[in-house]
Amino acid sequence: MDPISMLIFNALVRRQSINLPDIGSLKVIMRAPVIEKKSVLTPPVNLVIYAESEFPEFTSIVTLIAQSSNKDEAQAWEIYGRWLAAARTDGVVRIDSVGEIRDGRFLAAAELNEILNPVNPAPVKLPRQMEIRQILLWVIGAVVAGGAISIGAITLLNHSTYPYEEEEQITVTEAIPATASDSTPKDTAIGPDAPFDSPVVTPETQPQPAEKSAGSTTPAATRTTTAEAAPKTASKTAPTAPSANSSVAAGQTGYYVVIGTYSTDENANKFIGQAKKTDNTLTFHKLPLGNGKIMVYTSLSASEQEANRLKRQCSASFPDAWVFKRRVR
Structure with a gap:
């Protein structure tokens, strides 16, 4: 997936409406459950709708490009223009792993649809002779379960975190791995840390991160000393977050x-290197997930209240930090 398609993908899975200049705008909505005929129920489904016009309250993809790649607006427009020229063919705009826009309609890709709708939205035949009260309880249960699973899958596939975007705190009850069809080329660098100088970046042209030994348990104090030797990019006085080796058994x-x-250990290591320059008072750790993704976190707590407190402490450097709940293994 190319870097700009990744930005669009991440915005939509977080239900963020987005403007695509010279194309239109995309927005995620939820269609309520419907009883189409007797004893047949269509569960709720999340849909991406397309409009040919842009809306001032939506976020522009050019703004996301500029802020995620540290480019000015003119450079971001140039990057977007090159991407659009490659993505638009014969009046059809194809966005990798997101979908395509043709004939005034948006057709979602399988990868995006599986994240937005982890529960099968196919019509369900209800048992006969059900009372109205039973039907209502069934519908409410389906909505609650579908919403919980959808939020879990979305947060696990939140590929990147940007310091300029506003995001709600999402506490997930259980990690739900999402499997999307593997249409991404194996030699493509994925994530906001991929360079934006060309639409697709290969490992040969991508800077290699410093090698980090697996299973490192360096204490927070040692990491702070190491970070002080690197060039200082900002004076930070935020409290030091506790190490990942907490009291949680x-x-x-x-x-x-x-x-x-x-999506890769290489990209996670690159991000950690950049994050240490942003705030050398924090420690950074990797958490591999069952679906192959790798989370980067700063602390592990035994209570949600303590985790929220630590999240607020590091919000000055990482405003998009969020709390992930999981059984420690």
């Missing part, structure tokens, strides 16, 4: 303060 529920999710 294996098998207990832990609350992680997450600042990013990446």
Whole structure:
């Protein structure tokens, strides 16, 4: 997935409406459950709708490009123009792993649809002779379950975290791995840390991050000393977050303060290197997930209240940090 398609993908899975200059705008809505005929119920479904016009309250993809790549507005427009020229063919705009826009309609890709609708939206035949009260309870249960699973899948596939976007705190009850059809080329760098100088970046042209030994348990104090030797990019006085080696024992529920999710270990290491320059008072750790993704987090707590407190402490450097709930393994 190219970097601009990744920005669009991440915005939509977070239900963020987005303007695509010279194309239109995209917005995610939820269609309510419907009883189409006797004893047949269509569950709620999330849809991406397309409009040919742009809306001032929506976020522009050019703004996301400029802020995620540290470019000025003119450079961001140039990057977007090159991407649009490659993505538009014969009046059809194809957005990798997101979908395509043709004939005034948006057709979602399988990868995006599986994240937005982890529950099968196919019509369901209800048992006969059900009372109205039973039907209502069934519908309410389907809505609650579908919403919880959808939020879990969306947060696990939140590929990147941007310091300029506003995001709600989402506490997930259980990690739900989402499997999308593997249409991404194997030699493509994925994530906001991929360079924006060309639409697709290969490992040969991508800077290689410093090698980090697996299973590192360096204490927070040692990491702070190491970070002080690097060039200082900002004077930070934020409190030091506790190490990942907290008092949470294996098998207990832990609350992680997450600042990013990446598809490869190489991209996660690159982000950690950049994050240390942003704030050398924090420690950064990797959490592999069952679906192959890697979360980068700053702390692990035994209570949600403590995790939220630590999230607020690091919000000056990472405003999009969020709390992830999971049983420690």
